[in-house]
Amino acid sequence: MTSERREALWWIGGACFVAVALGVWLLLTAPPFDELATRYSVL
Amino acid sequence: MKPRWYHGVAAAIALVAVVGAVGVMRSRSRERSDIVIGPWAEMENERWNLPNLQEAQVVVPDRPHDPAEADAHRRGESTMKRVRRFTVSTNADHLRMGPIAPKAPGRLRIAAVGDSVTFGWGVRAEESWTTLLEVELQRRGHGVDIINAGSPGAPTASMAAWCRTQARRLEVDRILWVRRVPPPHMGGARSVAEGLQTCASVVSQRPLFLLPPISRFDLHGRQEGAREGGEVTALLGPDWVAHDLTEPFRAAQGARGEDLTFEGDKLSVVDLESGNTWLTVPASPQGHLPAAVSELFERELTVAEALMYDGGHPDAEGSIVMARLIADLVEPTL
Numbered sequence: 037m038t039s040e041r042r043e044a045l046w047w048i049g050g051a052c053f054v055a056v057a058l059g060v061w062l063l064l065t066a067p068p069f070d071e072l073a074t075r076y077s078v079l
Numbered sequence: 080m081k082p083r084w085y086h087g088v089a090a091a092i093a094l095v096a097v098v099g100a101v102g103v104m105r106s107r108s109r110e111r112s113d114i115v116i117g118p119w120a121e122m123e124n125e126r127w128n129l130p131n132l133q134e135a136q137v138v139v140p141d142r143p144h145d146p147a148e149a150d151a152h153r154r155g156e157s158t159m160k161r162v163r164r165f166t167v168s169t170n171a172d173h174l175r176m177g178p179i180a181p182k183a184p185g186r187l188r189i190a191a192v193g194d195s196v197t198f199g200w201g202v203r204a205e206e207s208w209t210t211l212l213e214v215e216l217q218r219r220g221h222g223v224d225i226i227n228a229g230s231p232g233a234p235t236a237s238m239a240a241w242c243r244t245q246a247r248r249l250e251v252d253r254i255l256w257v258r259r260v261p262p263p264h265m266g267g268a269r270s271v272a273e274g275l276q277t278c279a280s281v282v283s284q285r286p287l288f289l290l291p292p293i294s295r296f297d298l299h300g301r302q303e304g305a306r307e308g309g310e311v312t313a314l315l316g317p318d319w320v321a322h323d324l325t326e327p328f329r330a331a332q333g334a335r336g337e338d339l340t341f342e343g344d345k346l347s348v349v350d351l352e353s354g355n356t357w358l359t360v361p362a363s364p365q366g367h368l369p370a371a372v373s374e375l376f377e378r379e380l381t382v383a384e385a386l387m388y389d390g391g392h393p394d395a396e397g398s399i400v401m402a403r404l405i406a407d408l409v410e411p412t413l
Contacts, residue, residue: 044085051089055096062103 112137115167122244125237128173128230134166139201142376143296143390145368176227182250190226192238193257196291197229206395211402221413235270242278254278254286260307268310288321292328295338296390298366324404331400336385
């Protein structure tokens with residue numbers, strides 16, 4: 037593998053890692069739709 | 080560093096990811112409610128409104144729904160699209176109203192102690208029935224100020240704690256106790272009787288005991304509601320009266336909007352104006368609102384109960400009706 041190819045792999049791999057990390061973070065932090073509202077909306 | 084083709088590719092991937100994430104966050108924040116209640120040390124750590132909120136956003140269902148649907152929402156599995164948004168601001172005294180001014184001589188200060196209905200869940204603060212009650216009583220010539228001591232989901236223990244810890248401090252003269260009776264596992268009629276007695280001990284005149292109207296789409300309320308007031312007054316004694324607003328509220332609804340009717344083990348959603356039946360489905364043995372009814376509300380945005388928006392809370396027009404009904408009950412006591 038040439039050094040340019042290796043560097044390209046690092047750059048693109050790093051960007052993909054950032055994208056996947058953002059996606060995982062969004063999934064893990066998915067908030068309840070309206071937790072308070074639905075919990076108390078019919079009393 | 081000399082720019083290379085892969086720098087551009089990496090930047091494009093990162094940009095798409097960040098823009099996508101920001102988009103998801105923005106769309107999410109439109110559906111998310113801010114937290115507006117929490118434990119309050121000064122009120123015996125009972126849950127109450129947070130103080131000094133400024134335009135906190137709340138998103139609520141804008142149609143009747145089953146508690147199971149609410150759970151599905153929390154898991155992100157629901158398709159509830161029919162929602163309404165409103166904002167909540169509170170003062171330093173943990174109340175959904177402006178700052179409380181020093182009490183003027185000769186003015187009567189009445190606190191409406193209650194739950195989300197009193198708080199004005201789903202409507203703007205100026206549309207809440209407490210604000211409108213003050214306007215109505217002042218219009219009728221009475222020098223009264225109304226304190227909105229409502230908190231969403233307030234259990235009776237919180238309402239009693241409010242009376243115990245806040246009513247004297249805020250120089251409250253009279254109290255309106257406004258809440259349906261909770262189910263037995265949340266204290267039942269006994270907790271209401273105890274709460275009323277607690278509130279009675281901090282003011283010179285017995286609190287007015289008011290039961291907010293039950294929605295036509297509240298299946299549990301329609302089965303149990305009529306007994307609630309009597310169960311409480313039976314514990315308190317013959318001097319106490321329960322004022323259930325359901326019947327006069329139904330009269331104000333008249334033949335408008337949709338109703339839920341029962342025939343045998345089937346229930347129907349009926350348009351009261353035309354008499355047309357939208358659907359007829361088997362009633363759930365557990366007393367849940369059938370999914371088909373929820374789907375109808377999602378599909379047909381004109382399907383709505385008059386004066387109530389979510390099977391439990393008055394809308395802006397319903398709040399006007401409530402304020403007038405309560406003014407009629409309060410006025411003879413002034």
